[in-house]
Amino acid sequence: MDHDRSSGEGVGPQEYTLIKMRVQELHGKLASLAPKVVFLIAATLRPETMHGQTNCWLGPDLNYITIEAKNGDVYVCTKRAARNMAYQGMLRVENKVLPIVEMKGYELMGTKLTAPLTSYKTIYTLPMMTVKEDKGTGVVTSVPSDAPDDFAALIDLKNKPALREKYGITEEMVNVEPVPIIDVPEFGTLISAPSVCQMMGIKSQNDKEKLVEAKEKVYLRGFYEGTLIIGEFKGKKVQEIKKAIQEKLVKAGEAELYQEPEKQIISRSGDECVVALCDQWYLDYGESEWRKQVEQSLSDLDTYHGEVRRNFEATIDWLKGHTCARTYGLGTRLPWDEKWVIESLSDSTIYMAYYTFNLRASGKDLVPNHLTYYLYNHTAIWPTQKEMWPTGIRANGHLLLNSEKMSKSTGIFLTLTDALDKYGADGMRLALANAGDSIEDANFETQVADSGVLRLWTFVELAKELMIEKDTMRSGPNTVNDKMFIAEMNLKIRETEEHYKTLMFKESLRTGFFEYSNLFHQYHLSLTKASEYLAEASHCFRLRLKSHMTSGKGKKGETPTAPQPPSHGIVWVAKTFPKWQSIILTTMHDIYKKNKSLPDNKELSKALGSAPSLKKYMKKVMPFVQAVRERMDKFGESALKDTVEFDECSILEENMDYLQATLDLEGIELKWTEECENERTQEEVVPGEPYLTFFNATCLQLELINPQPHTGLFQAILPVYENDNLAAILNRLKRCERSVKPSMKITFHRFKDPVLGPRVIPTMADILQGTEQISEDEFFSLKGDSIHYTSNGSMTYLGTKILYLVQ
Known part of the structure; x- marks a missing residue:
């Protein structure tokens, strides 16, 4: 059951064909098994390729065991595979693994085998370093004509005598050639795997990435487009005869059917799970008529997210029998067989009436089971009453904490009570809404929660200030x-309302809080082309400042010195484009007005190349043409005009x-580019794209002291520049003292x-x-290393300290 799993939810069984390769001579540790018949059993997904077997692969360092099969024969495989077999009724003793002999893979190298369907009377066990113990049986059939991995490993053994000698492999054992078995378009009958290995330059089994790509090419093309060119089914499509060859091998006693989990599944008790053949009651999910009803139900269902719908479609495609009862635990007794208890997922899928016209919200991990059963069960109980079928399912991901999975064992968790105590209900709601909308795992970020609390507090304070100043605001x-x-x-x-309707809470937060709040701060700007100009210009200025503050590379062995933050800037504004750029625009x-679009750059190059x-x-x-194209993405046709539609300087x-x-x-000073001595600035700054340069002006430090008791305001040390007035000092103080x-x-x-x-x-x-109070008509001057104030044309020494009072 999925809910009994610690990991591997949604993973199903994978069926293999076990190819039985008979050991011809019992030597070494296998000798003690005589006179029993011993088989190395290989798990394959492609029984139709067995005509091309040339050898058998074993992992030299893997652990293998021998076990007694149900019919008295002896099988050689890994202990993990034997455990799956034990629970599928394939061994003499059910549900137990009783090894007879244990050995390492290298102890079986060079064993002579008789394999079904192959044209070779004898094949040998050979070493392959990539054989895995956690997949299949640890025994692998080698078909080098169809499998790039097999071909590369065989070539390695042929070309490396030292490798053969290490494992006692003789030249005779590898003196085999790939057998053509499938005609594949593009590769023909000249053996797919060798052809693709040659095409891709694969020379060894160590070319792992290339081998993965080659395997995908060969297997997909071979299975779906290939035609068998050997044996009883010669001339037929591979995908059509796979099952027939499998059945033939099983009937002849040369193969068995075997299943294991597609991926590793760990139970909540910590054990690795197996595929077991059990006496069991099943719900026949997947039955053709029933499935049609469920597909109809899904077509009418609002899944809120395309990925959720695709997951439902994939589940319906593979879901078949589901075990619906067990012999232990709490639950409802099965009415017709009361020794069974209905399994919880099968006993909880008919819901309260409101679920059928409002909404069912649940985790994405329940789409492959619980939620799909939900659709099946409703269509079964009310087959002709569609109004009783589910109308909406909103699946969501799990909740991460600062991008990490929550776990008490690792200390990465946050309880609801602690979160409410720390961030409050509104801060929590903001952070949860911001965590994510899709079925990807949502990420609760404590930093967002912290900043959210600050944003909400700032919003409230702003509202209070506006209410205080309400009577002074203009009307009209x-x-x-x-x-x-x-x-x-x-x-x-309107956008926020639509996001709420589709349960897209992060988008609702974006439009209904962040962007809505930002509108207030943009209110005083021109919201036409001029506002776009200002937003783009300020963005470019910030990037320019960031670039200016980036440390350059220091000398070898020295730490680069961080640049000093600039105090002032000059914004250079161009009155016109350079002549050559005006011609291009x-x-x-x-061309744009004539064709309603621009041709590709090749055509534009021809048109512009004719201008002397x-x-x-x-x-x-x-490059200028490409830059204009990029501006068009932002500003449309207006990017093609050689002037701007507003007064930049204003x-x-x-x-x-x-x-x-x-x-x-x-x-910040504003200057025309024609005043600039830098020719590059004159050439590259164009209308609508001002450029900012920085410098540090001379300044002296002035200490401002607040002598008022109980204000929470103390002292601030601020720079004073030439010709500063009180407004400049006040703005500086506000930035320094929040x-x-x-x-x-x-x-x-x-x-x-x-x-x-x-x-x-x-x-x-x-x-x-x-x-005495400083009047607003006074300004400050710097004389040497001292600050003076100027009033009515006379200059007086100010000192290094002044007072400020808050009223």
């Missing part, structure tokens, strides 16, 4: 910006405070005696004793 007819703001908000509301625009004025720029032409000037804040600069809010009124006070004043013990009854 809506401007264009107001209308655009309202339209954007309404769009986000005009040409591309004319572009000849000396030909190396730059196509937009930048109006938003200078925003640019300074986002770049953390003290000042407790200073926009709604607060700040006044600044200097000491009348800038030398003695800061040294006098302040009087709490008169905290401004010995000071």
Whole structure:
């Protein structure tokens, strides 16, 4: 049962054909088994290829055992395979593995075998290093004409005498050639595996990656397109005669049917699971008429996610009999056979009425079992009442914690109570909604929860500030910006509603909280082309700043010095495109208007190559064309115009405070590129794409002290630049001291005696004793290593400290 598994949920049984290869002479450890008949048994998925057997592979270092079969013969295989056989009624003693002889693979090398269907009377056991103990029986039939792995390993043994000598293999034992058995399109009858190995340059079994690719090519083409060219079924398609050859081998006593899990399955008790043949009651999921009803039910079902629907389709495709009862545990007794208890997954799939018209939410791991049974059972009980069938299933992934699987044993877990105590209900909801929408495992990130709490707190504080300032806000007819703001908000509301309807909570959070909140901060921008320009320009400026701050490579053995953060910047703006670029834009625009699209770059190159004025720029032409194409992806046809539709300098000037804040600069100048001495800047900066350079201006440090008790505000040390005014100092203080809010009124006070004043013990009854307020029309000057203030044309020494008060 899936729910009894610790790992491997959804993994089913894989059927193999066990090929019985009789040992001709009992030597070594096998000699003690005489006079019994001994077989090496190989598990294969391709019984139709047995005509091409040339040898048998064993893992030299693998552990093998001999066990007695039901008919008294003796089988050689791995202990793991024997355990599966024991539970499938294939051994003399059921449900137990009783080894007769144990040995290593190398002890069986060179054993003579008689194998069914092959044209060789005798084949030998040979060493292969890649034989696995956890798949099949540890005994592998070798068909080098059809299997690239077999061909490469055989060639290794032929070409490496030292390898043969190590395992006692003679040249006679490897003196075999691949047998053509299948005619494959492209490869013909000239043996598929050798052909593809030659084509791909595979020279050894160590070319593992190439061998995997070769195997996929040969096996797929051989099985689905190949025709058998040997034996009783000669001339027939391989995929049509696989079952017939299997049945022939089993009937002749030369093979048996065997099953093992497709992948490893570990039970909750820690044991590795096997495929067992049991006396059992089954629900015949997969029965043709029943399956048609379920497929109809699925077609009408809202799965919310395409991957979930594909998983249901895949499950319905392979699901057949399901064991629906067991002899132990709690549950309902099977009415017609009360020694059986109905298994829980089969006893809990008819749900309360609301599940059939609202929704069934569950984990993605239940799609291959529980949820598919849910569809089957409803269609069986109400075959003609479709209104009783499920209408929606929302499957979700598991929940990770900081990208790791939660487990108490590893200490990686978070209880609901602890999470609520730490983040609160709203912070939890935000982090859970952000964890993921698809059926991939959702990831609860504590960092997101922390930042979510901060975002929510900031949002509440913003709302409080806006309410305080409500009476001072303007009123009157809506401007264009107001209308655009309202339209954007309404769009986000509609998008969020749609995401909620489809249970896409991360998308709902994105549009209904993050993007909706961001609209407020964009409100003062132009929401037309000018706003797009500002957003793109500020993004490029941030990338430019990041590049500027990246440490260069230092000398060998030395740690590179991190660049000093710049204080100021210059934004260079171009009035026009260079002449050669204007010609390209005009040409591309004319072609676009004529054809409603642009041709490929080859056609554009021809059109532009005929312009005489572009000849000396030909190396730059196509890179510029490609850059224009990329701008078109963002801005559409407007990217082909050789001018911009707004005043760049006005937009930048109006938003200078925003640019300074986002770049953390003290000042930004605007200049035309024609003023720049750098020719590259003049050539490459174009209209609509300003360029930012940085520099550090001279400054001196000024200490600002808050003498007010109980404010939570103390001192701040800030740089002062030439011609700074109080507004610049105030903005700098707000960035440095987050407790200073926009709604607060700040006044600044200097000491009348800038030398003695800061040294006098302040009087709490008169905290401004010995000071005077600095007026807004004053500005600061730097003279040598001291700061002065200028008022009415006269310059006075300021000192190194001033006071600031919050009202």
